[in-house]
Amino acid sequence: MSRSPFRTSRTPRRGLSLLEVILAIAILGGALAAIGELIRLGTRSALAAHELSLSHLLADTRMAEVAGGALDLESVSTATCEEAPDWVYSVTVQSSQQPGLLQVEVLVQQDPAQFAVPISYRVFRFLPDPEYVKQLEEEYQAVY
Numbered sequence: 001m002s003r004s005p006f007r008t009s010r011t012p013r014r015g016l017s018l019l020e021v022i023l024a025i026a027i028l029g030g031a032l033a034a035i036g037e038l039i040r041l042g043t044r045s046a047l048a049a050h051e052l053s054l055s056h057l058l059a060d061t062r063m064a065e066v067a068g069g070a071l072d073l074e075s076v077s078t079a080t081c082e083e084a085p086d087w088v089y090s091v092t093v094q095s096s097q098q099p100g101l102l103q104v105e106v107l108v109q110q111d112p113a114q115f116a117v118p119i120s121y122r123v124f125r126f127l128p129d130p131e132y133v134k135q136l137e138e139e140y141q142a143v144y
Contacts (some may be wrong), residue, residue: 010037048119050108054084055121059108062089063123073102073130086111100132 016024058081065071076091092105104127109120 029112051119052121055087055108055110055119058084058087058089058107059121059123061093062106062108063104063125066091066106067125067127073104080111081108086114088112095129096126098126100129100136101126101131 019021045049061083062071062081068074071091073093074091074107075093076089078088078090081087088111089106089108092107094103094105095101096103104125106123106125107120110118112118
């Protein structure tokens, strides 16, 4: 019996073909690319959330300083935040329709000179007008 150079009987083969290996590597590469993009988007969103939270904190701090008397109750065009040098704030004080109240607006934003699209946050609050309060105290003193 002579053996033929070609096998006629089919025996189960072991291992993977080259096509299967290439296909598995392509699927793995696509999955890794998608995961990398998700990580990049997550990191960018986390940074934006952090910056927005910082803007809220800085604006609330400036408003509390104005309301508490640590900052004068007057308009400030642009000033740098001491705790965050790349942030600037402005305070706008206007009289309101209600006598004795002032409308105070605090705007905090990233320095436009440093950021192409600065994040900003505004806080509005009504505060008693110090002159009106003084006038009421004088009237009270005159009566009593």
